Amino acid sequence: MGNRDVVVEVRNLYKSFGDLDVLMGVDLDLYKEENLVVLGRSGTGKSVLIKIMVGLLKQDSGSMKVLGREVSDLNTKELNALRLKIGFSFQNSALYDSMTVRENMEFPLVRNVKNLTKKDITYKIEELLDAVGLPQTINQMPSELSGGQKKRIGVARTLILNPEIMLYDEPTAGLDPITCVDINNLINEVRERYKTTSIVITHDLACAKMTGDRMAVLLDGQFKSIGTFEEIFPRAEDERVKSFYDYNFINS
């Protein structure tokens, strides 16, 4: 891990929807260049937490500081600037089906960065396709790519704006075990090469083990356990944390 600068600081964060209490006192420090895995069953509030982090939702109380700024205090312009520093890698890759790989990658660049020459754009696209090991796909359509390749291109497209923070939402969902290992390696390589700080949301403990420096388990609206894989799972006492481990490593 790099130094211990805190990139995201969450303190006593609460969020409810009517009678539904989702986040109930979340605390978290995400350190620079760390890969933090967030685990939690469906509906525990992982997406709500991420949405508060990028200013799509507002907390009821508590604090969410990203890159030193309290997100709920930011105006629209500041929020847009913050979002450019956060790369979101979607579960379904979110590529535009009617565009080639090159056009898919060009799109966020042209939209967000002024005064780039055609040469700059091509250079950047080629560099990132190289980084994800798919330079040969530049003129292909998404329909011609495998699920794993689409994920890689999705990650390359997210990286094109040089984000400081990467959010990976279920990066291995729907992939075969070998492609999962590939994507996990990619997440680690991205951190090495681009010095990103990452949050990986997953239900896949093998993915968690390979990519996470630490993991945080969201239970009853809080991170009850935060630590390395070995600190949390093999000897978990909470039945729900234990069942996560048993399900992934014994019953599957």
Ligand SMILES: Nc1ncnc2c1ncn2[C@@H]1O[C@H](COP(=O)(O)OP(=O)(O)OP(=O)(O)O)[C@@H](O)[C@H]1O
């Ligand atoms: N805008 C909203 N209005 C009302 N309820 C919401 C809203 N957003 C989320 N919720 C509720 O908050 C709870 C947590 O949702 P969230 O999407 O964060 O779950 P999750 O942990 O990301 O689940 P999954 O793993 O299935 O994606 C759910 O019960 C959901 O219905």
